[in-house]
Amino acid sequence: MTSVVTDSVTIAREATREALHASIERLDPRMRHVCGYHLGLWDADGVPTGLSGKGVRPELVLISTAATNRDPLSAVPAAVAVELVHNFSLVHDDVMDGDESRRHRPTVWAAFGLSTALLAGDALLALAGEVLAEAPSPTVGYAVQALSATTRRLIAGQAADLAFETRPDVALEECLRMEADKTGALLACACSIGPMLADAPACSAAALAEFGERVGIAFQLDDDLLGIWGATERTGKPVLSDLRSRKKSAPIVAALTSGTAAGAALRALYRQEAPLDEDELARAAELVEEAGGRTWAERRAAAELDAALRLLAEAFPDPHRAAPLAAMATRLAGRDH
Amino acid sequence: MTSVVTDSVTIAREATREALHASIERLDPRMRHVCGYHLGLWDADGVPTGLSGKGVRPELVLISTAATNRDPLSAVPAAVAVELVHNFSLVHDDVMDGDESRRHRPTVWAAFGLSTALLAGDALLALAGEVLAEAPSPTVGYAVQALSATTRRLIAGQAADLAFETRPDVALEECLRMEADKTGALLACACSIGPMLADAPACSAAALAEFGERVGIAFQLDDDLLGIWGATERTGKPVLSDLRSRKKSAPIVAALTSGTAAGAALRALYRQEAPLDEDELARAAELVEEAGGRTWAERRAAAELDAALRLLAEAFPDPHRAAPLAAMATRLAGRDH
Numbered sequence: 001m002t003s004v005v006t007d008s009v010t011i012a013r014e015a016t017r018e019a020l021h022a023s024i025e026r027l028d029p030r031m032r033h034v035c036g037y038h039l040g041l042w043d044a045d046g047v048p049t050g051l052s053g054k055g056v057r058p059e060l061v062l063i064s065t066a067a068t069n070r071d072p073l074s075a076v077p078a079a080v081a082v083e084l085v086h087n088f089s090l091v092h093d094d095v096m097d098g099d100e101s102r103r104h105r106p107t108v109w110a111a112f113g114l115s116t117a118l119l120a121g122d123a124l125l126a127l128a129g130e131v132l133a134e135a136p137s138p139t140v141g142y143a144v145q146a147l148s149a150t151t152r153r154l155i156a157g158q159a160a161d162l163a164f165e166t167r168p169d170v171a172l173e174e175c176l177r178m179e180a181d182k183t184g185a186l187l188a189c190a191c192s193i194g195p196m197l198a199d200a201p202a203c204s205a206a207a208l209a210e211f212g213e214r215v216g217i218a219f220q221l222d223d224d225l226l227g228i229w230g231a232t233e234r235t236g237k238p239v240l241s242d243l244r245s246r247k248k249s250a251p252i253v254a255a256l257t258s259g260t261a262a263g264a265a266l267r268a269l270y271r272q273e274a275p276l277d278e279d280e281l282a283r284a285a286e287l288v289e290e291a292g293g294r295t296w297a298e299r300r301a302a303a304e305l306d307a308a309l310r311l312l313a314e315a316f317p318d319p320h321r322a323a324p325l326a327a328m329a330t331r332l333a334g335r336d337h
Numbered sequence: 338m339t340s341v342v343t344d345s346v347t348i349a350r351e352a353t354r355e356a357l358h359a360s361i362e363r364l365d366p367r368m369r370h371v372c373g374y375h376l377g378l379w380d381a382d383g384v385p386t387g388l389s390g391k392g393v394r395p396e397l398v399l400i401s402t403a404a405t406n407r408d409p410l411s412a413v414p415a416a417v418a419v420e421l422v423h424n425f426s427l428v429h430d431d432v433m434d435g436d437e438s439r440r441h442r443p444t445v446w447a448a449f450g451l452s453t454a455l456l457a458g459d460a461l462l463a464l465a466g467e468v469l470a471e472a473p474s475p476t477v478g479y480a481v482q483a484l485s486a487t488t489r490r491l492i493a494g495q496a497a498d499l500a501f502e503t504r505p506d507v508a509l510e511e512c513l514r515m516e517a518d519k520t521g522a523l524l525a526c527a528c529s530i531g532p533m534l535a536d537a538p539a540c541s542a543a544a545l546a547e548f549g550e551r552v553g554i555a556f557q558l559d560d561d562l563l564g565i566w567g568a569t570e571r572t573g574k575p576v577l578s579d580l581r582s583r584k585k586s587a588p589i590v591a592a593l594t595s596g597t598a599a600g601a602a603l604r605a606l607y608r609q610e611a612p613l614d615e616d617e618l619a620r621a622a623e624l625v626e627e628a629g630g631r632t633w634a635e636r637r638a639a640a641e642l643d644a645a646l647r648l649l650a651e652a653f654p655d656p657h658r659a660a661p662l663a664a665m666a667t668r669l670a671g672r673d674h
Binding site: 026027028030031088092095096114115116118119121122123125126127129130133134140141144145148149151152155156158159160162163 | 363364365367368425429432433451452453455456458459460462463464466467470471477478481482485486488489492493495496497499500
């Protein structure tokens with residue numbers, strides 16, 4: 001049984017890769033080139049790279065569909081659409097955040113300019129809706145609505161993230177909501193849109209959405225910790241980068257609002273006009289830890305992952321079916337390293 | 338009969354206005370505020386203005402649906418979606434073109450900054466797909482695909498427009514294709530998506546798409562002429578603005594590629610490194626005219642409008658049904674002034 005599931009996922013994975021490439025081929029030559037560059041299909045001169053994104057989200061679409069005992073092949077349009085929405089948000093977020101590199105290559109705006117990056121993101125978003133709407137499924141309308149609502153949350157999350165940069169007073173609760181919107185929403189969608197499109201029972205899709213949301217929050221909290229304490233080789237970002245740009249990620253907000261002496265000292269550093277030097281950055285990281293921000297984030301991430309795995313076990317009494325989802329969740333939450 | 342059609346359009350127009358407002362209310366507070374500002378619902382401080390866009394595209398959706406003898410009320414989600422896509426493109430185009438004012442108010446990026454404008458455009462595009470997908474129609478899938486393909490053409494047109502700015506050698510044919518993508522595509526969609534959603538005969542929808550495409554080209558050519566010779570009060574743009582920014586609009590490309598002495602002189606002016614002064618701008622406008630660019634654009638616009646009206650008369654033998662579409666086409670092509 002397990003091997004049949006695995007085989008059907010393998011087939012769907014290859015079909016997803018092909019459908020993703022085919023979707024890019026619909027674009028006009030300029031947008032095709034730029035979007036294909038962003039997806040890692042070729043370099044800025046059009047030379048094929050052999051690389052491609054890690055594809056966590058399409059994988060979640062396929063294995064969640066398989067978990068509901070539906071053919072993951074029927075979820076391929078959803079897998080492609082979710083990956084396109086994810087990449088739309090990356091291309092535009094890189095513009096807004098001024099990030100010049102991603103996956104060890106120049107970002108789209110850095111390589112091709114602002115206007116082209118704007119249009120490329122727009123093209124990816126429009127393409128997502130188009131690919132999904134074409135899915136030959138009686139429940140395609142629900143899937144399109146789910147993806148749209150998710151996109152709305154992504155945008156709300158990014159808007160909140162940007163607004164936080166200039167706000168001195170961010171509460172932990174709103175910070176967590178921002179992170180749930182920025183990261184949880186799309187993972188919730190990735191874990192439920194395939195079953196939705198494949199007409200799996202609504203209760204399975206709902207449980208998988210909740211599972212994905214919690215995994216997304218755990219994943220984001222782990223990413224927040226990496227944004228302070230590193231692993232450049234994994235994230236492509238330098239150590240202390242979030243402190244350097246004075247981001248208000250959850251562990252930092254937890255520290256700032258802790259009511260501790262360390263939190264107050266961190267607040268004073270964040271208020272400083274001049275850029276923080278290397279000593280001050282190292283001190284800021286220590287203060288986040290002293291104020292309990294690190295421990296809080298680690299515990300919260302663990303709690304979200306545990307809750308997600310419990311939900312999964314309840315929704316899928318046969319552990320074989322849910323095993324790939326559980327493994328992916330553990331990996332995403334950074335609990336496999 | 339005519340008054341019944343008119344009444345049903347009046348009802349649908351009000352429903353469209355309400356549905357457009359309701360769609361904006363789905364957004365998070367920040368995006369709601371910014372998108373509502375752009376749509377003219379309120380000013381930058383949130384004070385209601387009583388203004389709103391001219392709504393040409395939703396009007397086309399409703400009257401084309403009525404022309405096919407379907408209830409325009411069933412096309413309301415399409416009218417809202419087309420208006421949202423139009424406004425998405427305005428918000429992002431203003432960023433790319435660096436335009437600081439629109440409809441005599443600061444553009445979104447000028448009022449709220451680049452990142453917010455990026456997100457607001459994204460939000461409007463996502464909302465369009467969402468609203469349309471919710472339409473309770475068995476043919477909603479076709480409508481969603483039509484809108485997506487249209488958005489793809491809008492993006493391709495804007496990408497070409499930007500690319501032309503730095504290309505010395507733009508052919509008239511590709512310039513016309515760019516204008517058809519930038520303007521014709523969305524009017525083609527506005528004239529056919531309502532009938533498509535209301536399950537009108539496919540041949541009517543196809544004729545209306547062709548009609549809208551040609552009206553869009555005539556409209557764009559008229560707009561190109563206004564971009565050189567003015568009517569600031571109508572366009573909100575200063576006289577000679579397209580020459581100042583060395584746009585390669587169709588009348589200008591027609592002049593540049595005319596093989597005339599005036600065309601060569603214009604080419605030399607366009608190659609000049611320094612900004613053109615007022616005398617040079619006036620001279621450039623004269624050269625476009627001498628090289629035949631103005632006459633060419635006027636004739637081509639008239640030919641497109643005539644072809645559109647012929648198509649309409651063939652598709653709708655009852656002139657009452659098509660009269661509102663014919664009137665709107667004439668107005669859009671600038672032939673009513």
